[in-house]
Amino acid sequence: MRAVVEQQHGSPEVLEVTEIPDPRCGPEDVVIRVAAAGLNRADAVQRKGHYPPPPGAPSTYGLEVSGTVLEVGDQAARTTSFAPGQDVVALLAGGGYAERVAVHHAQVLPAPEGVGLADAAALPEVAATVWANLFMVAGLDPEGPRRDGEAVLVHGGTGGIGAHALQLCRALGYRVFTTVGTAEKARWVEDLARRQDERIAASGGRAPGALTVIDYREQDFPEVVREETGGEGVRAILDVVGGKYLGPNVEALGTEGRLAIIAVQGGHTGELDISRLMAKRAAVAGTTLRSRSAEEKGEILAGMARTVWPLVADGVVDPLVDRTFPLDEVRAAHEYFDSGEHRGKVLLTL
Structure with a gap:
């Protein structure tokens, strides 16, 4: 699959799309076909060499995605209602700038109603x-x-x-x-x-x-x-x-x-x-969010979804997508993000 993996540090020019193996679905994981990934300041700081991924996290950039469920691990299938074909969002420790991502089920939520699937990628990390x-x-x-x-x-x-x-x-x-x-x-x-x-x-x-x-x-x-x-x-x-x-x-x-x-x-x-x-x-x-355990992130997401998702569905809270870039234009996306001209979220689409 195509992905943007951390290889060297510096300006956006260091970013490139490469081919890596598809992620494997662990017993407690959900594999998602990514529709869009959000850019966050943590990505830019990581690119500059100042924010390494936590232990065990993928070296692929990206802390939030939206997409469609492809596969559900055995344990996750017994304890959740996620199923192939379902539209979801996910909060990640890394791995979002890719065509597919595997993530613990606690870090996945059904996509909110009221917004398009790609735009939903603007929500998990900020919310x-x-x-x-x-x-x-x-x-x-x-x-x-x-x-x-x-x-x-x-x-x-x-x-x-x-x-x-x-x-x-x-x-x-x-x-x-x-x-x-x-x-x-x-x-x-x-x-x-x-x-x-x-x-x-x-x-x-x-x-x-x-x-x-x-x-x-x-x-x-x-x-x-x-x-x-x-x-x-x-x-x-x-x-x-x-x-x-x-x-x-x-x-x-x-x-x-x-x-x-x-x-x-x-x-x-x-x-x-x-x-x-x-x-x-x-x-x-x-505080930081990225290095927290799947269980801690799951607790945060559950509380957030109870309050925030209904407001999104009503149109009262807007995901505020500023601009979208195809994955192949990841350098241009980071250049725009670094400029400080964005108002709201910048997304990569796949």
Whole structure:
């Protein structure tokens, strides 16, 4: 089968499509014919040599796919309802940039209704990341805010994770603050919210949470949060920046707030006034998704599907596919991803 396997590190030019053997179906596995694979920042960081696959994971790139079931292992067939011909999505530790992938059944979900099969590849990694961090780590309630005005801060509102997080939180009634780096990106997020408001009104869902877009080049985000929440701060922060934002993030947190750091685009180290953290009875957590066990990923996916899939089916949460590229154009896909011009998800189609 055709696949993009890690061979050397560097610019997108190092990526090439090669022929490798088809994956074998283990007793607890599901083999999927891949329709599309999502690009994620982890893929770009791996390509540059800074994010090796966890032990036992394929050296093929790709952390999420959509496709059709080809084969179900004996044990998986006894404990799940997956069957050949079924449309599914999967969360992977690697292997997605390929025509076929074998993955533990716990990491597979039926494809959500309401979107095309290829577009569904935009969801597993971002939805699982947002769910694991905002709802399992930071403790947001999937039923909605526990009190009026409960707020969330999402950094990077035009990225795949950020755009999904702000849609999901608004759909559940949370007030959302999000940071962007240009006026054009701010307009894009505001337009996304307007379109979501229209879909929510059409579906008869609960009133969406308010949205404040912060241009971090022009505004101090802790100050904006403080002013607009009457000094209360936010209940949770989803952060992709890391070190540079550590202190400001703690300033933006409210009492018993939770900061979940999932990437270090702004550096690996930062300064923290521990007394401020203690005074707020707040907490800082750093997490990753890729290296978790199949069972842990299965728990995340199950909770996520209960809340997110119905919102996708209603059109309230959009997968937000920006551009698609054929697998043979994987270099061009990574070049576009690296440019930072994408708004939402970039996919490879097979």
